[in-house]
């Protein structure tokens with residue numbers, strides 16, 4: 001299998017499943033066979049090795065890429081198709097920018113399969129979200145700040161992707177477009193509050209990859225439809241590939 005950063009370039013739609021929430025086997029089968037490009041396993045609270053391993057093992061029964069987004073060092077599950085490492089660029093605590101990552105790299109050292117690892121430069125914008133509270137993110141910003149974070153992610157930190165995160169809330173298109181303005185090749189992820197076709201279309205035009213999370217648990221049929229909503233929409237100004 002090619003490097004994770006290469007595979008990510010093909011992702012238009014991804015589901016994010018939370019190990020701390022339950023999903024029946026028939027629902028999981030529908031999610032994994034709906035035509036999404038990857039399933040990300042991750043969340044902010046109640047994440048353990050046991051619940052992550054259980055969900056990842058279930059997903060690997062299906063022919064879809066299964067990638068773990070690591071938010072807790074002790075929950076890393078060997079055997080996933082890849083590992084996404086969040087770096088919260090607008091956190092006011094260095095813990096979520098370098099320290100948690102440093103500790104984990106110290107712990108796992110030689111075991112880390114770097115070809116299957118990619119950093120995600122997060123900018124967290126929903127003030128009331130769990131992730132904003134956990135990471136003490138500075139969510140108040142102007143669009144120019146977001147453009148600057150995007151440039152910082154791509155040109156200073158050489159990150160393969162910038163993630164505009166509105167977890168739990170539908171975000172502002174102008175902010176996603178501001179992030180796009182700062183990027184050339186790095187991928188632009190959007191996630192947050194997608195529940196209707198028109199929302200998915202707007203964000204699919206602005207971003208490269210659209211992440212659908214909570215909708216899976218709120219309205220499974222709509223979540224399954226979101227694959228089509230995203231994939232039938234063309235992106236504007238996609239990141240340039242080599």
Ligand SMILES: CC(C)=CCC/C(C)=C/CC/C(C)=C/CC/C(C)=C/CC/C(C)=C/CC/C(C)=C/CC/C(C)=C/COP(=O)(O)OP(=O)(O)O
Pocket residue numbers: 018042043044045069070071072073076077078079083085086087088096097100101102104105108111112113117122129130131134135165167168213214
């Ligand atoms: C043996 C083997 C194969 C080993 C693998 C080696 C490997 C890959 C090691 C990992 C090395 C490494 C650098 C790990 C990182 C460790 C770590 C803890 C980093 C910190 C990450 C971070 C900044 C977390 C903060 C929280 C965050 C950004 C979470 C992302 C997910 C998210 C926002 C989910 C949405 O949350 P949800 O719970 O759904 O929210 P709602 O309930 O509101 O919907």
Ligand SMILES: O=P(O)(O)OC[C@@H](O)CO
Pocket residue numbers: 016165166167168169190191192193194211212213214215
């Ligand atoms: O759960 P929702 O609001 O869809 O957000 C998706 C994802 O961006 C969460 O990390």
Ligand SMILES: [Mg+2]
Pocket residue numbers: 018043213214
């Ligand atoms: Mg969630």
